[in-house]
Amino acid sequence: MNKKPVRVNSAFRRFIMTILFLTVFVMLTTACGGKAEEKQSAVENEGKLKVTTTIGMIADIVREVGGDEVAVTGLMGSGIDPHLYKASHGDIEKLDKADLIFYNGLHLEGKMAEMFEKLEKTKPTVAVSSNLKEEQLRANPQGGSGSHDPHIWFNVKLWMSATEVVRDTLSEKDPAHSEGYTERAAVYLAKLEELDQYVRDQVAKLPEASRILVTAHDAFGYFGDEYGVEVTGLQGMNTMSEYGSKDVSELRDFLVEKQIKAVFIESSVPRKSIESVIEGAKKLGHEVVIGGELYSDAMGDEGTVEGTYIGMVKHNVDTIVNALK
Incomplete structure (x- = not known):
């Protein structure tokens, strides 16, 4: 049986053409804008x-x-x-x-x-x-x-x-x-x-028994050595290293033994790693909360206080001290 050709409504055709035109226009405008920004940046940085x-x-x-x-x-x-x-x-x-x-x-x-x-x-x-x-x-x-x-x-x-x-x-x-x-x-x-x-000065506000920092990976060792804080992490110094059930259980037992009330997540490390430790401690009857997010291997967003080195360090130490007090 012969099928009748499908006729496209003229109004619908015009609509499709308009969408295509706008899409091409936006792409060209964006490309030109990007090139203009690059040229302006090149001019501003000339000689630098x-x-x-x-x-x-x-x-x-x-x-x-x-x-x-x-x-x-x-x-x-x-x-x-x-x-x-x-x-x-x-x-x-x-x-x-x-x-x-x-x-x-x-x-x-x-x-x-x-x-x-x-x-x-x-x-x-x-x-x-x-x-x-x-x-x-x-x-x-x-x-x-x-x-x-x-x-x-x-x-x-x-x-x-x-x-x-x-x-x-x-x-x-x-x-x-x-x-x-x-x-x-x-x-x-x-x-x-x-x-x-x-x-x-900020760390000195903490009782010595409370100076225990637990994070997702072992990035804060220099901080601990220099400022008198015991530091431990679920992963090693390099996030390429894998952590397993033994690491989780050992850190969980450490939290329970030391009666640590707060642990910290990191901006550049997935939080699920430390959450598994918190859940393990909870099953043993010990409540642990996330004390805040620390900047470890990366700073905050550009244009923010935490997007500078000094602002990042102050944010970290304030977050740690406020949670562990």
């Missing part, structure tokens, strides 16, 4: 030293010390786990275009290590941890390629050393603006001295 960094904490140092003389591009934003991070094609392009690259080192950016080795042959590629001595670093009990704990920013004193590395590298690369880099670094280092004292 182009610096690309990995984690946000390093980008923050470079902005503070570099001032208007540098154009900073950070690869890893809020909520990004540097242990698991893989560079995208766009990241590789940013690294290629940079005059100078800063990274943390100590195998924090483990998946990018080979890339940094290659880049070192063509341009200054500097680990901000490079001035730290063996005795200043914490050993990684998991061993392997990352033989040291990379989370040095949780000891403000060590992060001052990172600031000095940035200052000296910028001055060497751009000697014409060395005086400005030195002056701004001095101002920032003074702020870090104040921050270090702030952390000590």
Whole structure:
């Protein structure tokens, strides 16, 4: 049996054509807008030293010390786990275009290590941890390629050393603006001295028996060592390491034994890991609450107080102290 051809209503046809036109228009406008923003950014940054960094904490140092003389591009934003991070094609392009690259080192950016080795042959590629001595670093009990704990920013004193590395590298690369880099670094280092004292004063408000910090992964060891807090995490220093039922049960028993009332989640680590420990403690009759969210391997959103290193550290210590009091 012959089927009659389907006739499309003319009004419907016009509607479809209008939708297609608007879709193409929006795509073209967005593309043109993006190119215009890129051109404007290029004009604004003309003549500036182009610096690309990995984690946000390093980008923050470079902005503070570099001032208007540098154009900073950070690869890893809020909520990004540097242990698991893989560079995208766009990241590789940013690294290629940079005059100078800063990274943390100590195998924090483990998946990018080979890339940094290659880049070192063509341009200054500097680990901000490079001035730290063996005795200043914490050993990684998991061993392997990352033989040291990379989370040095949780000891403000060590992060001052990172600031000095940035200052000296910028001055060497751009000697014409060395005086400005030195002056701004001095101002920032003074702020870090104040921050270090702030952390000590806040922790001192806690009874010694309450100075126990339990988090999703073992990122706060430098904080604990420097400021007198016992620290333990469900996962190891590197979030690439897996945790199992034994780790959960051991941490659960630790919470019950020490009668710990609060544990903490991290902005860059899934909360389900620590929630399993809380549930286990509850089954044993011990109530544990989430004391708040801490910033561990990434800062807060750009434009917020927690989106700066100083703001992040203050948020963390205030959250810890308020929950454990």
